[in-house]
Amino acid sequence: MSAKYKTALLLLIATISTITACKYRGVGPGHGEKPIISFKSVEGITFIEVSRKQKSNGLSYNEYGYHLTPDWRLRFVSADSAALYSPVKDAFFNFPLALGTDSVFNIAHAFLKMKKMSKDSLVFELLEAQGDSIDIHKSRVVMRLFSEDYIKNKLHTDFKDLQRASKNDTLFVRGLVTKADADIKKAFAASQPVQMVSKKPFVTVVKRKTKPSLLDNKYATDDDYLTPVYDIVIHKAYQDFDYSFEATIDSAGTWHYNKPLVPFLGDEQVKDNYIKVSTAVMNTYLKLFITTLPGETLGMKHASTISVNVKGLTAAK
Structure with a gap:
């Protein structure tokens, strides 16, 4: 040791x-x-959560x-050590x-x-x-x-x-879906987040992924679905721009602008213009050139909130 x-x-x-x-x-x-x-009586036995x-x-x-x-797989090795399974490494670590x-x-x-x-x-x-x-x-x-x-x-x-998922879990989630369908403000995180597929070669979409860490006890990367972030680059744009905002994607895959994700230090005029232009970018480039599939939980499509960073480049790809 x-x-x-x-x-x-x-x-x-x-x-x-x-x-x-x-x-x-x-x-x-x-x-x-x-x-x-x-844990002497169960040493060497592999348990699965x-x-x-x-x-x-x-x-x-x-x-x-x-x-x-x-997501735990656990094995007690000795009086002072236990092994946990890493799906990323496909191995147990003490x-x-x-x-x-x-x-x-x-x-x-x-x-x-x-x-x-x-x-x-x-x-x-x-x-x-x-x-x-x-x-x-x-x-x-x-x-x-x-x-x-x-x-x-x-x-x-x-x-x-x-x-x-249990029957009670399914009933609970179905209730959340019903509420979100009736009021988009009740959108909730989707276990299978929103998917975006570019329709054009000059538009690229990358969803950020958290690197799992066994040392930090993070087998599942919860932030990937609780707060999904998408980086979108549009080449041959009408001008260079860079906007970050939050939007809700409803169960039909329709975009709804929520709010900008940058500070304005009390300058309401700058803020209003930012919202106006970034909303226009969403309603044109993103809706026209990206196929947006709504998030799902337990196979049920529903409204969920995402964060988007959109960069426009006048140069071709």
Whole structure:
């Protein structure tokens, strides 16, 4: 074990020990004697997350379209390390595992509290962290994982089937779609964001993508669908220009201008002109030369908001 690895592990253990001790101080007798959690009984077993839900209502979606995506694959390697799977690298990577009292542990920057543990399944809650402290009594998310053997040989299914949205999730999202169709101001993030396809060679469209990082515990790049950003370049434009604005794409793929995304420092005349010209760019170049497909969630098309950076160049491509 490297010195850097040992240092990180000791810091994590010290942090959890201090935090849990502080939280239990004065709560009642016997709390300080709770044993440190052990994963010895499930070491070497690969667990796959099959659901991640809000503790309050059992849903995986919220009113803003944020989806609690079950994307963990976890294997406890030893008393002080666990492995997490990276879909980008298609491999497991070991991380320091810090163990605390009352079933609290830390891995890859996440503080978790084990609720149920067996060789078939794990259930734990994601604890809320603020700075260098956590509240071991407060959690909003419940994560459930099944072992590969349990999924294959006992449930006789595939983990992707288990990860599908529940009936309640579907009903909830359908309700959001209905509201967004009736009032575009109630647009919400689409799990499958807006797609743009250029109709002309002199127009290019690139959707920005966040690079996932296993070290930052970001398997899913949520910003890619919660706040999608598109960079559009138009060659042979009537003049050089550069505009950034927010727009909503409705369920029919129609553009609706929302607001500019640059500051104006109180100059209303400049702001009004910016809005006027950038709206004209949207209504001409973008609507005429780009096929816009609306965002979808669970197969349902709906209004969603995007950010656009449009650059016009008089020179040909």
